[in-house]
Amino acid sequence: MREELINRRDFLKLLGLLSLTMLPVPERKVERKKIPGQDLPNILILVFDSLSATNMSLYGYPRQTTPHIQQAAEKGTVFHRHYAGGNFTVPGTASLLTGTYPWSHRAINLNGIVIDSFEDRNIFRELNSTHHTFAYTHNTLTNLQLHQFREGIDQLYKRSELSLLSNHYTDGLLQDDFIAASLAEELILWNQNAPPSSSLISRLDRSKRHYSEILLNQKYSHQFPRGIPNSTILYFTLEQAIDWIQAQVKEQPKPFFGYIHLLPPHYPYNTRQDFVDLFNDGWSPKDKPESIFSEGRQTSQTPGLRRQYDEFVAYVDAEFGRLFSFLESSHALEDTQLILTSDHGEMFERGIWFHNTPTLYEPVVKIPLIIWNPRQAQRKDVYHPTSCVDILPTLLKTAGKTAPEWCEGEAISTANSQVNTRDRSIFVIEAKENPVNTPLNRATVALIKGDYKLTHYFGYEQKQDFFELFNIAEDPEELVNLYESHPSRARSLKNELLEVLADKTNL
Amino acid sequence: MKVIKRRLPTRREILLLLMVCVLPIHFRSILIFLHGLPSFLLSTSVWDTVGVFSYVQAFSLLESVVIIAAFLFICISLPSKIFRDKFVAQGTVLIVLTTLWVVPLHYQASILSGLNWNIRAYQVIAAIWVITYLVGIVLSFLMIRTNQKTEYLINRSVERILPLSSFYLLLDAVCIMVLVYRLVS
Numbered sequence: 001m002r003e004e005l006i007n008r009r010d011f012l013k014l015l016g017l018l019s020l021t022m023l024p025v026p027e028r029k030v031e032r033k034k035i036p037g038q039d040l041p042n043i044l045i046l047v048f049d050s051l052s053a054t055n056m057s058l059y060g061y062p063r064q065t066t067p068h069i070q071q072a073a074e075k076g077t078v079f080h081r082h083y084a085g086g087n088f089t090v091p092g093t094a095s096l097l098t099g100t101y102p103w104s105h106r107a108i109n110l111n112g113i114v115i116d117s118f119e120d121r122n123i124f125r126e127l128n129s130t131h132h133t134f135a136y137t138h139n140t141l142t143n144l145q146l147h148q149f150r151e152g153i154d155q156l157y158k159r160s161e162l163s164l165l166s167n168h169y170t171d172g173l174l175q176d177d178f179i180a181a182s183l184a185e186e187l188i189l190w191n192q193n194a195p196p197s198s199s200l201i202s203r204l205d206r207s208k209r210h211y212s213e214i215l216l217n218q219k220y221s222h223q224f225p226r227g228i229p230n231s232t233i234l235y236f237t238l239e240q241a242i243d244w245i246q247a248q249v250k251e252q253p254k255p256f257f258g259y260i261h262l263l264p265p266h267y268p269y270n271t272r273q274d275f276v277d278l279f280n281d282g283w284s285p286k287d288k289p290e291s292i293f294s295e296g297r298q299t300s301q302t303p304g305l306r307r308q309y310d311e312f313v314a315y316v317d318a319e320f321g322r323l324f325s326f327l328e329s330s331h332a333l334e335d336t337q338l339i340l341t342s343d344h345g346e347m348f349e350r351g352i353w354f355h356n357t358p359t360l361y362e363p364v365v366k367i368p369l370i371i372w373n374p375r376q377a378q379r380k381d382v383y384h385p386t387s388c389v390d391i392l393p394t395l396l397k398t399a400g401k402t403a404p405e406w407c408e409g410e411a412i413s414t415a416n417s418q419v420n421t422r423d424r425s426i427f428v429i430e431a432k433e434n435p436v437n438t439p440l441n442r443a444t445v446a447l448i449k450g451d452y453k454l455t456h457y458f459g460y461e462q463k464q465d466f467f468e469l470f471n472i473a474e475d476p477e478e479l480v481n482l483y484e485s486h487p488s489r490a491r492s493l494k495n496e497l498l499e500v501l502a503d504k505t506n507l
Numbered sequence: 508m509k510v511i512k513r514r515l516p517t518r519r520e521i522l523l524l525l526m527v528c529v530l531p532i533h534f535r536s537i538l539i540f541l542h543g544l545p546s547f548l549l550s551t552s553v554w555d556t557v558g559v560f561s562y563v564q565a566f567s568l569l570e571s572v573v574i575i576a577a578f579l580f581i582c583i584s585l586p587s588k589i590f591r592d593k594f595v596a597q598g599t600v601l602i603v604l605t606t607l608w609v610v611p612l613h614y615q616a617s618i619l620s621g622l623n624w625n626i627r628a629y630q631v632i633a634a635i636w637v638i639t640y641l642v643g644i645v646l647s648f649l650m651i652r653t654n655q656k657t658e659y660l661i662n663r664s665v666e667r668i669l670p671l672s673s674f675y676l677l678l679d680a681v682c683i684m685v686l687v688y689r690l691v692s
Contacts, residue, residue: 108550109546109549109550110546110550111546111547111550111551112549112550112551113550113551116552174690176690177558177686177689177690179551179555179558180551180555180558180559180561180562180689181558181562183547183551183555183559184558184559184562184563184566185562187539187540187543187559187563188536188562188563188566191539191543193542193543194539194542194543195539195614196539197535197536197539197540197563197566197567198536198566198567198570199531199532199535199570199606199609200570200573200574200605200609201566201570201573203609203612433549434549435548435549436549436550436551436552
């Protein structure tokens with residue numbers, strides 16, 4: 001008779017051993033390469049998600065939300081009219097990284113990615129020959145784009161690198177098919193717009209996640225009484241991120257180019273204890289008329305939400321101040337160009353909250369841009385309009401290169417220039433309802449030129465196409481639509497906008 | 508090994524129950540995918556959309572296999588007469604009832620806000636949910652054990668769904684090939 005190989009007890013023991021397979025797999029070490037151009041400065045871009053320039057005291061906001069950035073700006077170049085490429089992360093980040101407008105790179109939808117030809121046309125690829133490139137983002141949408149640009153990134157960090165708790169499984173697996181796998185993971189396990197496609201495992205995963213979240217929130221409840229800063233399934237603190245950046249500045253091979261995209265002050269506005277109720281001052285901004293795209297938000301709740309956002313901005317400011325002090329004291333700023341910016345703004349007015357809107361009013365598209373050049377000692381202020389598409393050519397100039405032909409931005413003046421007032425046209429585009437490969441049929445496009453901003457809304461259901469014209473210098477709150485009363489100005493801007501639209505959007 | 512083998516159902520029974528399991532899980536995942544399809548078509552290429560679909564289907568197959576593995580574990584762990592002897596019929600009832608009862612779990616947040624976050628009312632609803640689920644299973648198992656016709660009807664129904672389940676399994680095979688191609692190329 002044949003001997004039994006395994007009995008029931010042994011079988012159960014074996015099952016217990018299976019749990020060992022859940023142990024983390026050690027990360028693959030990335031080999032660092034030797035890079036030519038050792039005398040070039042390092043470049044560090046720091047993007048704070050959803051940071052609106054209109055809510056920063058640096059740019060004249062009545063609440064003192066950014067005292068540390070203001071102090072740091074005394075040694076940098078402050079751009080007062082800097083615009084995002086779109087009004088949410090996908091077009092905003094893609095424009096920053098490719099130096100082109102959304103009508104070219106076509107990352108226009110939620111979960112959108114750039115078209116294939118732009119996988120080789122981006123800031124990482126351009127700087128990779130002279131700089132060691134590395135990137136990190138908290139943001140799921142930006143992470144898709146960074147994976148598209150992976151060829152030019154020497155070290156792309158996983159989201160879990162800067163998280164207290166991460167449930168992104170594709171970060172560790174399926175790197176070679178990241179975009180489809182990442183979108184599928186969302187659909188299978190943590191779909192936000194519908195129930196997840198997995199019936200059972202998603203429930204188990206959600207329970208596990210929920211339990212971990214409770215433990216984490218208990219641990220940090222004193223420090224973050226409104227909850228730990230998070231993005232659906234990623235929990236983090238800025239303290240952790242800033243400490244990490246400090247380490248990177250010391251350890252990365254020089255010269256380096258680092259792109260770091262941190263989620264605060266994006267919603268939820270879970271600020272740190274010392275900023276809670278900091279702006280409980282009863283102040284509220286000017287009343288503005290309801291937009292035609294109003295979401296019908298309750299106006300009584302708007303000041304409270306804005307206050308929470310401002311308090312979260314103050315947390316971002318304090319942590320940035322800590323980073324800046326480190327960079328100064330460690331003399332890192334002597335050979336590093338530091339850029340602080342955002343991907344888009346945030347709004348609490350006209351019946352609209354946050355940034356998921358067809359509108360392009362200043363709070364949602366005007367973002368900060370401050371550039372600290374190596375050894376810059378004096379503050380400079382630039383008042384002419386600039387766009388995030390200008391960052392790529394500007395950095396290439398720092399690296400001694402010229403902008404590629406496909407780039408739609410211009411190298412902008414930084415430390416050594418006088419105030420520039422020239423009339424240059426820049427654009428902001430919101431087109432999330434259009435497919436990637438068709439002309440833009442339903443969109444909002446703003447043309448900013450000199451003091452004026454013309455916004456064209458077209459193709460929206462049950463709304464006629466229309467224009468809005470504002471003089472931003474005289475009416476920064478965009479309260480008086482000059483489209484009818486300034487016909488000649490309106491006509492010339494309209495003609496220019498329609499001409500560019502016809503040229504750029506008809507594929 | 509022999510002890511384990513003795514407690515396991517036959518291959519045919521395992522395959523039959525896998526077919527039952529595949530049906531609701533795949534039906535649901537395809538439905539959810541179709542819900543998200545317009546958004547995928549807007550933002551990604553057709554090939555990436557095919558990739559997303561393939562991952563979703565492959566995961567559904569994995570989930571079905573995990574559930575069947577759990578059933579087999581029950582068979583091994585419990586005396587044969589409790590579960591193994593009526594494997595297909597009792598397994599089918601478990602799958603169907605669980606599928607139906609799992610649906611409200613995905614709407615917890617809506618239910619809670621519908622109750623104005625009244626936790627007490629929510630707890631009552633949750634208790635009713637658990638009790639009806641357990642009572643449903645016990646009653647169904649009793650019916651299967653006491654009434655041969657019930658078992659016969661369930662087994663007949665299982666055989667009738669085989670063509671559709673086979674289609675889903677075929678689809679899974681194609682999806683796995685797509686994924687292998689995507690990962691290798």
